[in-house]
Amino acid sequence: xxxxxxxxxxxxxxxxxxxxxxxxxxxMLLAGRDLADARCWRHAISASGAASLELTLGDGRVLxxxxxxxxxxxxxxxxxxxxxxxxxxxxxxxxxELNALLLSCLNGLPGPVLNRPTxxxxxxxxxxxxxxxxxxxxxxxxxxxxxxxxEDDPAALWQGAYASTNRTVITLCGRAFGDPELAADWGxxxxxxxxxxxxxxxxxxxxxxEGGWRFVGATPSPYxxxxxxxxxxxxxxxxxxxxxxxxxxxx
Amino acid sequence: xxxxxxxxSETPLAMLDAAMDELGCQRRLFHQRRSADCAMELTIDxxxxxxxLKLGDEKLDLAEITGVYPRLMDxxxxxxxxxxxxxxxxxxxxxxxxxAFYRWMEVTPARVVNRSDPQGSNGAKPFQAQLIAQYGLRxxxxxxxxxxxEVLAFRRAHGAIIYKSMSGVRSxxxxxGDEDLDRLEAVRWCPVQFQELVPGDDVRVHVVGRDVFxxxxxxxxxxxxxxxxxxxxxxxxxxxxxxxxAARCVALTxxxxxELSGIDMRISDDGVATCxxxxxxxxYAYYEAHTGQPIAASLARLLAS
Numbered sequence: 001x002x003x004x005x006x007x008x009x010x011x012x013x014x015x016x017x018x019x020x021x022x023x024x025x026x027x028m029l030l031a032g033r034d035l036a037d038a039r040c041w042r043h044a045i046s047a048s049g050a051a052s053l054e055l056t057l058g059d060g061r062v063l064x065x066x067x068x069x070x071x072x073x074x075x076x077x078x079x080x081x082x083x084x085x086x087x088x089x090x091x092x093x094x095x096x097e098l099n100a101l102l103l104s105c106l107n108g109l110p111g112p113v114l115n116r117p118t119x120x121x122x123x124x125x126x127x128x129x130x131x132x133x134x135x136x137x138x139x140x141x142x143x144x145x146x147x148x149x150x151e152d153d154p155a156a157l158w159q160g161a162y163a164s165t166n167r168t169v170i171t172l173c174g175r176a177f178g179d180p181e182l183a184a185d186w187g188x189x190x191x192x193x194x195x196x197x198x199x200x201x202x203x204x205x206x207x208x209x210e211g212g213w214r215f216v217g218a219t220p221s222p223y224x225x226x227x228x229x230x231x232x233x234x235x236x237x238x239x240x241x242x243x244x245x246x247x248x249x250x251x
Numbered sequence: 252x253x254x255x256x257x258x259x260s261e262t263p264l265a266m267l268d269a270a271m272d273e274l275g276c277q278r279r280l281f282h283q284r285r286s287a288d289c290a291m292e293l294t295i296d297x298x299x300x301x302x303x304l305k306l307g308d309e310k311l312d313l314a315e316i317t318g319v320y321p322r323l324m325d326x327x328x329x330x331x332x333x334x335x336x337x338x339x340x341x342x343x344x345x346x347x348x349x350x351a352f353y354r355w356m357e358v359t360p361a362r363v364v365n366r367s368d369p370q371g372s373n374g375a376k377p378f379q380a381q382l383i384a385q386y387g388l389r390x391x392x393x394x395x396x397x398x399x400x401e402v403l404a405f406r407r408a409h410g411a412i413i414y415k416s417m418s419g420v421r422s423x424x425x426x427x428g429d430e431d432l433d434r435l436e437a438v439r440w441c442p443v444q445f446q447e448l449v450p451g452d453d454v455r456v457h458v459v460g461r462d463v464f465x466x467x468x469x470x471x472x473x474x475x476x477x478x479x480x481x482x483x484x485x486x487x488x489x490x491x492x493x494x495x496x497a498a499r500c501v502a503l504t505x506x507x508x509x510e511l512s513g514i515d516m517r518i519s520d521d522g523v524a525t526c527x528x529x530x531x532x533x534x535y536a537y538y539e540a541h542t543g544q545p546i547a548a549s550l551a552r553l554l555a556s
Contacts, residue, residue: 041442042401045377045393047525049384093420094441096374100417101395101442104377119371119378133295134358146295153343154350 051108
């Protein structure tokens with residue numbers, strides 16, 4: 001079974017679930033509200049570090065680690081539907097506890113996980129634009145120059161040039177999808193970026209500037225429908241139990 | 252040029268500064284309490300990372316900085332900002348300066364001991380436990396649940412158990428006793444982490460590059476770090492660990508992307524080590540002051556190398 005973990009109303013997750021169903025693959029969609037409504041959590045770690053999860057959902061369904069063959073993980077942070085139920089003086093502490101819980105549970109899931117959680121983001125590192133630009137430059141991408149001073153508002157810098165993005169290249173298991181022109185021109189560099197970032201699935205964003213397209217940032221949870229059928233096929237191949245050894249390694 | 256960053260009088264920073272003095276290292280201090288006199292520019296493009304850092308009257312080329320030791324406190328809590336209202340120019344400048352400094356530390360080719368991102372695993376203990384075990388170190392049997400019945404079953408299986416937070420907040424170890432049974436139902440509100448109580452002596456292992464310093468702690472409380480607050484005591488002694496365990500500690504530290512770590516473990520009477528956590532910004536000075544282990548000197552050599 002392919003497990004899709006996502007926040008509520010994630011269009012890409014719904015698209016992936018449809019794509020897996022159309023290819024005859026069993027998939028379970030676990031959204032933010034499901035996590036918030038879960039009746040019973042049982043997450044264990046053995047002395048050798050083996051992790052297991054048994055999660056009894058609000059509707060009685062039970063998710064067990066052993067039933068998972070692969071995971072499409074698009075949950076960037078603790079879902080709002082869960083956070084909104086917290087209250088009182090310990091709310092910030094509780095939020096950090098839930099983040100630690102989800103990070104550990106997601107990390108312990110078996111099979112290929114796209115993407116594995118990190119402390120910087122539950123579905124892969126949600127890096128600052130400055131870090132993406134530095135990684136992009138090292139990967140050989142034509143980057144938009146980054147400048148930050150001690151007079152700049154840090155909150156505004158998180159948006160970066162990403163807000164003006166209008167083209168994305170999605171990389172999965174060493175292949176480039178999405179914008180055909182940019183994928184052809186910069187696909188190899190985007191794949192290098194994905195490898196350096198530790199994200200098997202990555203959306204690299206480009207903005208048009210004088211002299212051509214410039215890399216401005218990336219996301220571990222890209223808008224998947226932009227990859228079309230080719231990406232759907234690749235996702236199914238990477239996450240299904242029948243994946244090839246090469247796909248398993250790359251994922 | 253080595254850059255030390257934090258509060259100059261804070262013991263780990265002050266001890267490192269003294270050790271670097273003995274080595275004759277060229278260094279500067281980004282003193283957070285003098286943020287008002289500092290400024291910075293960070294640039295990144297196809298040619299790499301550049302910019303400058305102004306400390307008082309001196310302007311440093313960031314490219315000339317080859318090593319960084321950050322011991323930064325939360326800049327929003329600096330005493331100089333205590334009476335500043337939210338959003339004041341002084342607060343905005345301090346926040347912007349520190350943010351630029353953090354961003355630079357994450358991308359500079361200089362040796363940073365340690366960068367911020369690799370420190371993140373310490374904010375999620377069960378996640379970090381899974382990483383620790385990958386290096387062949389035993390970790391405590393752990394259960395995280397919101398089901399009181401599961402907690403009781405875990406206690407029956409292990410005898411004595413403890414509970415502690417999963418995140419980096421309020422991570423004080425408490426033994427689960429009969430007096431806790433009355434409030435066990437409260438776990439239904441939020442899953443809680445329980446662990447087997449591991450017998451043995453506490454050992455703190457500091458890894459600095461490839462150097463290893465082990466300190467044995469003898470204490471009469473469950474969490475020696477809070478011995479005084481708990482009405483107990485703790486005494487520290489330099490000790491040796493076997494080569495295999497030391498090698499695993501070095502591999503673990505580097506595997507987590509760190510160059511300096513403080514690894515907490517317990518070693519049982521029959522020699523089995525169980526690792527609890529890896530502290531990525533250890534307050535090594537406490538251990539050096541009690542044992543005389545030359546951790547600051549090792550750190551100075553690492554930064555200068």
